[in-house]
Structures are given as structure tokens and as C-alpha cells.
Amino acid sequence: MKQLLITGDRSGSGKTSITLALAALLSKNAVIQTFKVGMDYIDPSYLAAVSGRPCRNLDSFTLDPGQIREIFSYGCQGAEMALVEGVRGLYEGAEALDDTGSTAAIAKALDLPVVLVVSAQSITRSAAALVRGFQIFDPKIRIAGVILNNVKGGSHKAKATTAIEHYCGIPVIGAIPRLDEMQLAMRHLGLVPYREGSGRGDFDERIATITGIIGEYVDIDRLLGLMKEAASQPEEAKTLFGKRPTTDVKIGVAFDEAFNFYYADLFDLLASFGAEVIRFSPVHDRLPDADGYIIGGGYPELFLQELEENDRMREAIRELSRNGTPFYAECGGLMYLTDRIRLRKGWQGSDADQSGEMCGVFGGETRMPARRVVSYVEGTSGAGSPVGAAHFRGHEFHYSDVLLAPETKYAYTLSRGIGIRERLDGAVIKNTLGSYTHLHPVASGGMFRHFVEECRSPE
Numbered sequence: 001m002k003q004l005l006i007t008g009d010r011s012g013s014g015k016t017s018i019t020l021a022l023a024a025l026l027s028k029n030a031v032i033q034t035f036k037v038g039m040d041y042i043d044p045s046y047l048a049a050v051s052g053r054p055c056r057n058l059d060s061f062t063l064d065p066g067q068i069r070e071i072f073s074y075g076c077q078g079a080e081m082a083l084v085e086g087v088r089g090l091y092e093g094a095e096a097l098d099d100t101g102s103t104a105a106i107a108k109a110l111d112l113p114v115v116l117v118v119s120a121q122s123i124t125r126s127a128a129a130l131v132r133g134f135q136i137f138d139p140k141i142r143i144a145g146v147i148l149n150n151v152k153g154g155s156h157k158a159k160a161t162t163a164i165e166h167y168c169g170i171p172v173i174g175a176i177p178r179l180d181e182m183q184l185a186m187r188h189l190g191l192v193p194y195r196e197g198s199g200r201g202d203f204d205e206r207i208a209t210i211t212g213i214i215g216e217y218v219d220i221d222r223l224l225g226l227m228k229e230a231a232s233q234p235e236e237a238k239t240l241f242g243k244r245p246t247t248d249v250k251i252g253v254a255f256d257e258a259f260n261f262y263y264a265d266l267f268d269l270l271a272s273f274g275a276e277v278i279r280f281s282p283v284h285d286r287l288p289d290a291d292g293y294i295i296g297g298g299y300p301e302l303f304l305q306e307l308e309e310n311d312r313m314r315e316a317i318r319e320l321s322r323n324g325t326p327f328y329a330e331c332g333g334l335m336y337l338t339d340r341i342r343l344r345k346g347w348q349g350s351d352a353d354q355s356g357e358m359c360g361v362f363g364g365e366t367r368m369p370a371r372r373v374v375s376y377v378e379g380t381s382g383a384g385s386p387v388g389a390a391h392f393r394g395h396e397f398h399y400s401d402v403l404l405a406p407e408t409k410y411a412y413t414l415s416r417g418i419g420i421r422e423r424l425d426g427a428v429i430k431n432t433l434g435s436y437t438h439l440h441p442v443a444s445g446g447m448f449r450h451f452v453e454e455c456r457s458p459e
Helices: 015-026 042-051 065-075 103-110 125-137 154-168 203-217 220-226 235-239 265-272 300-309 311-322 332-337 445-456
Strands: 002-008 032-037 056-058 081-089 114-119 143-151 172-177 249-254 259-261 275-280 292-295 327-330 338-343 354-357 362-368 373-381 390-398 401-404 409-416 424-429 432-435
Touching: 002 015, 002 103, 002 220, 015 032, 015 042, 015 081, 015 203, 015 220, 032 042, 032 065, 042 203, 056 065, 056 103, 065 103, 081 103, 114 125, 125 143, 125 154, 143 154, 143 220, 154 172, 172 203, 172 220, 249 445, 259 332, 265 275, 265 445, 292 332, 292 445, 300 311, 300 332, 300 338, 300 354, 311 327, 327 332, 332 338, 332 362, 332 432, 373 424, 390 445, 409 432
Parallel strands: 002 081, 002 114, 032 056, 032 081, 114 143, 143 172, 249 275, 249 292, 292 327, 327 432, 338 362
Antiparallel strands: 338 354, 362 401, 373 390, 373 409, 409 424, 424 432
8 A cells, every 4th residue: 555645845835736636646546545634624625525535634633643543544444545635834733842733743653755845936946955954854754755836937947856856865756837727716714615616616627627737747656656655454443433233323414515514534433333424404404303413614604695594494403402402513503503693894895794593592693704713722521511521622713703692601611722702612502512613523532422422312
């Protein structure tokens, strides 16, 4: 089995477009398993689309080394190659003096060779100094090759390539010109999710164009030669998500164009706890019969009218929540459970305030835009909530404020991060919990197990 990690020298280096295109190209002739470093939903949606297999997240802030290896092994079952996309620059992470949360930490945990994508705009010989600095910064990282991006022309490519190969002793396997076609569509929190984009724009065409560019300017044979040859993944990897022989609880999971921020491991984990997942759309459907419900993150603010018009869904959620049916909601799901989402004038070019009535489970409203919050989160969950007592690590990423009634109770106390207010998160009413915190399902497996048990036999 061949394995490789693609990373960048910085955010914006082009590694996402390049990794996506490489996954698409390699998938034409082999079974590719993709992974994404960090707590991220958007890039994995693209990687899963081109590979035809769920992309899985690896994050050393939330996951311990054993969990990282287990997820990697489990994901690689039945694959011929593993391709890992890094996050930000190679050494960016949660702290200044260690590599927790970084791409480097994953490369070391899995002993993966690294291809460094360097944005070479306006530099030639200096590119060698940059690459050499990355090599000596942490000798445990094996940088096996370089892909240059934003190259102006033949002379630019020749000088940078010659310098890197001479001073750094590693090959430059590609040099990609600066092209507008290499850009993917963006929005306020990053790339537009693939699920939302397909059928709503030209995303498949963009991906095909980028794939063609990479196929022309990157030497795929040399890339394959840099990959680590590893033994097939052990059978023990299946123990992490070993399924129960029967399912005895049904959990509805909101999954549509408005709500689609889920880690692939969640669905395997729920099955391992004996839960049958029933997907439903808050935009289009009626609420299905289930023992409990999960409403993940997404972009509900872009579908205010559609969500408001599906009043049968909103009323059913409000009624079941009041009756004690377990609900677990993250970020966009939390926003959906407030009284309304209010968008201020100027948002996305609007010339007036807009608002949409939501479920009204939590008294209060969501307002956008607000300060952009991107942070790792750490805290504790108290007993008495649908996820039980636990210590957890996660991530928050939003552009909104949720303003809840003063009497609101909170299950989470954060030592790191912001939460809903003043380091309080996990608003609770009856058996419903809504938080800005995104949890990795494997790292917080005990919390999800507790939730399934609540669905199986709610108090």
C-alpha cells in the first residue's frame, strides 16, 4: 500500500486544489483513501467526492496517537493508496513551541513522507532557502519532494527547481503556473461545501479543469515513486468501529444542503453503538420517526426562507424537544434551534435586514455577521445533559452570535475557546443540547455513546 502526505508552506499555497486534483487523477486507476489533517468539513467533502470513499479527519489536538493510527488503519481498509491533505503550513498548530494540532504531528505519528507545496510567486533561489528551513526545522519530518505553485514562466521554474534540487537534495516534481482556473469557490467560512455546490454551480467543471492542469504540470510517476510502501492494514483496525450484530435504536441525522458538517467517523461510530441512522432534510422533509436526533453544522443562514417555510419540521422538532426526546446540535444546528436567525443589512450585499423563524427550542436569536471565531476548544461537560459528564477537546468555527435568554442553562464549561458566551457552551433544555463546539466523534466517543444510550432509554 502506498502512502503520502501533501502539505503547504503556508495557508493559500494551493495545497487543497493540488491534493484534490491528485486524488482525482490517482482514483482513475486505483482505490484511493483520502484523509484531511485538522478539524475541517469542507475539504473532506471534495476529497470524498473525487475518491468515492469517505474522507476521514486526523487531528492531534483532539485525538491521541493511538486513535490517529486506528482511524488511519480503518479508513485504509480495501484501499491501494492513502493520500493525506495537510492543514495550513506544515508546522502550524495549536501552540507556538510544540506541534500539537499540526500537519507535522500527523506526518510523524504515521511516519509519512511529505510533499511540500511552495508558493513560489516572486521567488526563485529563495525557494531553496525556504525548503531547506522546513527540512532542518524538524529532522523527524521526511520531506520527500516539492511542488512549486504560482510559477510565472520557464526561467522562473528553472531557477527555483535548480536551486531546490541542488541545496536541498530532493526533487521538484511539479511546477504549476499562476492560473485563475486553479481557484475553488469561497465564502465567509472557507470553501463552499461540495454537496451544496454540486447541482448549484460549476463545481464539477472546476474540479475537472484543475485536475487537467495538475495532470499536465505534475509528474505523477515521480509522485508515485515518492510514496511510502507499507504493509496492508491490520485486521485489528476494525475494532474501533466494530458493529453490533443488531440495531435497537434509531437516530435521525439532518443531512442536506443546509446541514452537512459531519465527520465520516460519526456514522461508523453510531453503528458500532447499535444505532440505525436515518438521514433527513430540514429543508425538504417531514421529521422522521426516531429515538433521537442529531443536527450538525452547516450554512442555515443561506436557506432562511426554505427552513422557515418547512414549518411542519420546525414544529415537530420543538414539540419532541419539549417532550424530552434527545437532540444534539452543533453550531448551525444550534442556530436552527433558536427562535430566529437575523441577518443584518449589508450581509452578503443585502440592502436590508433579513430574518427567518427557526425552531424556537432555545429562547433567543442568532445574529450575523459577528466576529469570526476560529479556535480549538477544551472543556468539561457536566452530568445531566444528553452527552453526560466528560472532558473534551474540539473546535469552534463560526461567524455568528447566539444570544440566549438569561435563564439558559449550560452543560459545557470551557478552559479554552469562547463558546456561546463567557466560556459557557452546550445550552441545555430538557434532553436537548446545542453548542458551538464541534466534537470529533472518536475523540469524544464516550459522549456520543452516552447520547445513544439516552436515545435508547430516555429518562
